Amino acid sequence: MSTLTKLSVSDDCRYHTFADGTAAYHARFDEVLSFHGIDNAYQVAPVFLNGQAWHIDETGEAIYPHKFRRTFGFYCGLAAVIENDDWFHISPNGFAIYAQRYAFVGNYQQNIAVVCDRDGFYFHIDKSGQPLYENKWHYCGDFREGIAVAQAENGLSTHIDKQGRFIHSFWFLDLDVFHKRFARAKSDDGWHHIDKNGKPIYAQRYASVEPFYNGFSRVETFSGALQIIDEQGDVVRELRAANNDDFGALSADMVGYWRTFTIATAADLKIFDYLPNDTSQLAIQTNTLEKRLTRLLNALGELGLVKCEQTVWHVLPKGAFLTTNHTMSLASAATEYRGELMQRWHNLTQLMQEDIENVDIFKQVSLSDEHTAMHHNMLRSYALKDYQELVCYLDIEKGDVVFDAAGGVGSLAQLILDQFPSTNVILGDLQGVINSSNFSNKIAFDLFETWPVKAEKIMLARVLHDWNDADALQILLNAADALQNNGAIYVFEMLLDEHSFGGSLCDLHLLTVTGGQERTKSQFEALFKKAGLCINTVIKKDSLVTAMKLIRE
Numbered sequence: 001m002s003t004l005t006k007l008s009v010s011d012d013c014r015y016h017t018f019a020d021g022t023a024a025y026h027a028r029f030d031e032v033l034s035f036h037g038i039d040n041a042y043q044v045a046p047v048f049l050n051g052q053a054w055h056i057d058e059t060g061e062a063i064y065p066h067k068f069r070r071t072f073g074f075y076c077g078l079a080a081v082i083e084n085d086d087w088f089h090i091s092p093n094g095f096a097i098y099a100q101r102y103a104f105v106g107n108y109q110q111n112i113a114v115v116c117d118r119d120g121f122y123f124h125i126d127k128s129g130q131p132l133y134e135n136k137w138h139y140c141g142d143f144r145e146g147i148a149v150a151q152a153e154n155g156l157s158t159h160i161d162k163q164g165r166f167i168h169s170f171w172f173l174d175l176d177v178f179h180k181r182f183a184r185a186k187s188d189d190g191w192h193h194i195d196k197n198g199k200p201i202y203a204q205r206y207a208s209v210e211p212f213y214n215g216f217s218r219v220e221t222f223s224g225a226l227q228i229i230d231e232q233g234d235v236v237r238e239l240r241a242a243n244n245d246d247f248g249a250l251s252a253d254m255v256g257y258w259r260t261f262t263i264a265t266a267a268d269l270k271i272f273d274y275l276p277n278d279t280s281q282l283a284i285q286t287n288t289l290e291k292r293l294t295r296l297l298n299a300l301g302e303l304g305l306v307k308c309e310q311t312v313w314h315v316l317p318k319g320a321f322l323t324t325n326h327t328m329s330l331a332s333a334a335t336e337y338r339g340e341l342m343q344r345w346h347n348l349t350q351l352m353q354e355d356i357e358n359v360d361i362f363k364q365v366s367l368s369d370e371h372t373a374m375h376h377n378m379l380r381s382y383a384l385k386d387y388q389e390l391v392c393y394l395d396i397e398k399g400d401v402v403f404d405a406a407g408g409v410g411s412l413a414q415l416i417l418d419q420f421p422s423t424n425v426i427l428g429d430l431q432g433v434i435n436s437s438n439f440s441n442k443i444a445f446d447l448f449e450t451w452p453v454k455a456e457k458i459m460l461a462r463v464l465h466d467w468n469d470a471d472a473l474q475i476l477l478n479a480a481d482a483l484q485n486n487g488a489i490y491v492f493e494m495l496l497d498e499h500s501f502g503g504s505l506c507d508l509h510l511l512t513v514t515g516g517q518e519r520t521k522s523q524f525e526a527l528f529k530k531a532g533l534c535i536n537t538v539i540k541k542d543s544l545v546t547a548m549k550l551i552r553e
């Protein structure tokens with residue numbers, strides 16, 4: 001137990017006081033911070049006066065002669081200070097404890113401090129200033145119970161131990177340290193708690209969660225309800241009812257097609273290509289009735305796609321993806337979603353009750369040049385969005401034959417060729433699609449017949465999800481047959497989370513449109529195993545899509 005006199009910061013933060021409010025010493029400063037004990041023997045506090053900073057003892061006297069630009073409290077017997085623009089740690093004699101200088105240093109906790117070097121990389125150092133491990137991070141936090149949060153360059157965070165090793169293999173949008181057994185974690189679908197294996201401990205997701213406190217956590221739902229949940233995720237107490245109206249929210253969900261049609265109509269009329277513009281000019285250019293056009297523009301405003309300044313309409317950043325010359329234009333996608341794709345959703349009730357076969361959408365699309373162009377413009381934008389950052393991690397070697405199987409018009413094939421110019425990249429797809437592709441090295445083929453190439457690397461990007469398990473297995477068997485010895489197949493897919501509902505609407509979309517399905521990693525593994533393949537490496541970055549490298553078992 002500490003026998004040190006308890007000193008507090010005065011109300012004006014210019015000196016310290018005893019418990020009864022009387023000043024502990026005569027001196028006055030521009031600012032003082034709290035006293036911290038050193039070795040339980042004496043206590044010191046950071047002070048600041050006339051642009052200089054140092055530490056004082058309980059009598060208000062400096063504990064060393066040196067002055068700094070800024071000083072912070074002593075933790076674990078060491079204090080963070082700034083001299084010029086250099087951050088480092090000092091011992092109570094005022095001397096630096098190591099030679100390095102940093103852009104930032106944190107306080108020592110459990111004898112470890114976070115530092116940020118001049119290149120903006122974060123890591124942990126021990127009390128002699130030595131890094132604990134070789135890795136550097138985009139950001140990292142203090143250790144608690146031997147585990148810290150580390151953020152990678154792609155913005156995702158995970159847990160590490162004091163040797164810098166991963167505690168589990170999961171990455172999150174945001175993450176907290178463990179409080180007892182659980183840590184707060186945020187994934188695409190919201191906040192929840194995970195255990196030390198990185199696994200969610202319940203299925204729900206929240207707008208925010210607090211750490212568990214004696215077995216209970218206070219959470220806020222997306223509809224604004226405040227609840228207390230237990231460690232199974234069961235609600236034990238409701239602190240505040242949901243503040244939004246379920247009736248209204250359900251009504252909004254039911255008229256989702258209002259958005260689909262509003263956006264597709266604007267894309268048909270190429271409204272975004274003609275902005276900025278005033279309504280009357282735009283009416284002339286789009287051949288529309290001005291009063292009705294105003295109502296459409298207002299609706300686009302409600303969707304956050306355009307704004308009106310004085311009388312001129314402007315495209316907002318989200319709306320820019322609906323201009324036709326954007327490299328990742330979604331203008332074709334807007335029309336596609338409202339067309340054949342939406343038509344197929346009308347069959348969903350029937351699909352629930354009967355195992356009927358869909359008409360093959362890809363063969364249907366490939367019969368019309370116009371439809372092929374529209375559909376593949378849509379796929380090109382998604383390919384650029386989701387594959388670009390993964391390509392540099394592919395294990396492709398000089399001289400490899402790379403077959404982009406069912407590669408559409410060749411967006412991924414082109415990305416691979418740009419990244420690995422000394423390879424032979426071949427694009428394969430249905431005849432109609434191949435005809436409309438500008439990729440030079442291309443071949444028409446059918447996924448379900450013998451493949452016309454042998455390759456070291458085969459790409460199956462968003463192909464398996466279009467098919468049921470039996471068809472997907474056949475595709476994998478054909479791909480394995482087309483693989484050279486020691487070759488590898490890369491499967492690019494969005495993985496369903498085993499523990500949440502995220503991705504389930506997309507899964508229904510595939511059921512209605514292609515008869516396929518989204519899958520979890522273990523569902524994929526079961527399929528791969530049947531084809532004599534297994535996962536060798538998993539590449540997961542910021543995008544929705546994961547690349548899985550498969551090799552023969």
Ligand SMILES: C[S@@+](CC[C@H](N)C(=O)[O-])C[C@H]1O[C@@H](n2cnc3c(N)ncnc32)[C@H](O)[C@@H]1O
Pocket residue numbers: 362363366379380383405406407408409411412428429430433445446447448460461462463466
């Ligand atoms: C969802 S798209 C994916 C395209 C591309 N891999 C990508 O990720 O952007 C599915 C592709 O499979 C092609 N496809 C469908 N059935 C096929 C078949 N039987 N043989 C060859 N390709 C087929 C389609 O034409 C389409 O390009």
